[in-house]
Amino acid sequence: MDASALPIGLIGDSSGPLYQRLAEGLRGAVRRGEVGAGSKLPSERVLARRLGVSRTTVIGAYRLLREEGLLESVRGSGTRVVASVHRIGPAVPAATMPSVKLTGELAAGVVDLSGSLVAGPEAVPHLTPDPIDLCEPATDLGYQPLGLPSLRARIAARYTGLGLPTTVDEVLVTSGAQQAISLLFTLFGRDGGVIATENPTYAGALDAARAAGATLLALPTDSEGIKVRPLRETLARSSVSLLYVMTTCQNPTGTVMSTQRRTEIARLAEHAGVPVVDDTTLADLAFEGRWHPLPTAASGVVVGSLSKLFWPGMRIGWLRAPRPLMTRLARLKVVADLGSSHVGQQLAAQLLPVSGDMATARRGQLTARLDLMSDLLRSRLPTWSWTRPSGGPFLWVQLPYGDGESFAQLALTYGVQILPGARTSTDRSFADHLRLSFVAEPADLRIAVHRLAEAWTAFESLHGSGRLPFDVVV
Numbered sequence: 001m002d003a004s005a006l007p008i009g010l011i012g013d014s015s016g017p018l019y020q021r022l023a024e025g026l027r028g029a030v031r032r033g034e035v036g037a038g039s040k041l042p043s044e045r046v047l048a049r050r051l052g053v054s055r056t057t058v059i060g061a062y063r064l065l066r067e068e069g070l071l072e073s074v075r076g077s078g079t080r081v082v083a084s085v086h087r088i089g090p091a092v093p094a095a096t097m098p099s100v101k102l103t104g105e106l107a108a109g110v111v112d113l114s115g116s117l118v119a120g121p122e123a124v125p126h127l128t129p130d131p132i133d134l135c136e137p138a139t140d141l142g143y144q145p146l147g148l149p150s151l152r153a154r155i156a157a158r159y160t161g162l163g164l165p166t167t168v169d170e171v172l173v174t175s176g177a178q179q180a181i182s183l184l185f186t187l188f189g190r191d192g193g194v195i196a197t198e199n200p201t202y203a204g205a206l207d208a209a210r211a212a213g214a215t216l217l218a219l220p221t222d223s224e225g226i227k228v229r230p231l232r233e234t235l236a237r238s239s240v241s242l243l244y245v246m247t248t249c250q251n252p253t254g255t256v257m258s259t260q261r262r263t264e265i266a267r268l269a270e271h272a273g274v275p276v277v278d279d280t281t282l283a284d285l286a287f288e289g290r291w292h293p294l295p296t297a298a299s300g301v302v303v304g305s306l307s308k309l310f311w312p313g314m315r316i317g318w319l320r321a322p323r324p325l326m327t328r329l330a331r332l333k334v335v336a337d338l339g340s341s342h343v344g345q346q347l348a349a350q351l352l353p354v355s356g357d358m359a360t361a362r363r364g365q366l367t368a369r370l371d372l373m374s375d376l377l378r379s380r381l382p383t384w385s386w387t388r389p390s391g392g393p394f395l396w397v398q399l400p401y402g403d404g405e406s407f408a409q410l411a412l413t414y415g416v417q418i419l420p421g422a423r424t425s426t427d428r429s430f431a432d433h434l435r436l437s438f439v440a441e442p443a444d445l446r447i448a449v450h451r452l453a454e455a456w457t458a459f460e461s462l463h464g465s466g467r468l469p470f471d472v473v474v
């Protein structure tokens, strides 16, 4: 197909990265029959020129549609729309989290700095559970959608000890913090409900909001947290249904909200009648101090997880919410999966009492790796800048120029996977940022920074010659 034969307006008008919007436009054109089943599409280079976008954008859009089964590429004969389009079924919003490998592993030898895996299963203290103990007798058919009472009681006691009095009825166990976020966003965000987040924010929360069909509002932040004036104006102007924040170890910036800012934000939201969700998934990784509840936490929601202290593979998270809200969230949990696995919950109940010791060990490990990563970057990439995080597994790096999405593509060809800043935002405000995890083994960090420095040298010369982003081939 000649590129000029494609319908105009191919870039969809939803929010999100350009490649996703192009995929959305192409998907629509195929479904409306404007681009027929079996048709050959223009090459990435030609379509990029025609649309005035980077070749990386077209590569990303074609890749997404191939994953959905709508396009197929045959070496030597280009990219085509599949012949039986009607069998494909509806699309789902594209995920922004590259670290979650849905369809395959990274190429051998690639160092992955894109995720936040702090520890593997070897970090789970040696447990020898008795299989009988793992089957806590169920009072009913065996389904306990809210979670096992023994685990819920331990989570409630933990919050009470941290200054947020909590009863067992106020705790719902979820399949990781991600499901807690999804349930909340489904409840508050469906039918276009407005969810306000920090900008930048956790990429998985953006995915959950998009999947729920929510309207996203991104609030500007500084080193202390969400800026107060824009929040006040937003709450006055828009009917926000939920405010999602990470007070302690924000993802991706690693900031801890100041005491004054917490108070101001909590009061403003309370005044506007907007519940605040504090996602504390990374909070145990604060280098100093510990998590404190927001002054209004009793009427809001706290999300937590064992993924970062122990192991994401356990898929144990939770939310703490007041009872009237809990009833509705529990109904959604029933619809989602009838309740999380009892076996994982039994293990979690045994691990929770040692979580304090585990947090101390993790902090020591993380600060040592942060120091190493900072030294390596300062010596090999002196033009990159960042503020030292107050906790968590990430460095939030600003490039001196250029586009993080293109650089990430190039870095992958040099053997390092990183998260481009644009994935953490609904607008382009962080296109010049990268999120680099520093939790890998020291030897891998050294290799990764060496490769990043080589990729940056190549990027600079492509940039200087004006050949970027067209010549980045993945």
Ligand SMILES: Cc1ncc(COP(=O)(O)O)c(C=O)c1O
Pocket: 116, 175, 176, 177, 178, 179, 202, 204, 246, 251, 279, 281, 282, 304, 305, 306, 307, 312, 316, 317
């Ligand atoms: C801030 C934040 N929330 C939630 C999650 C999801 O965690 P879980 O593995 O518990 O689903 C992550 C994972 O990295 C995260 O960083």
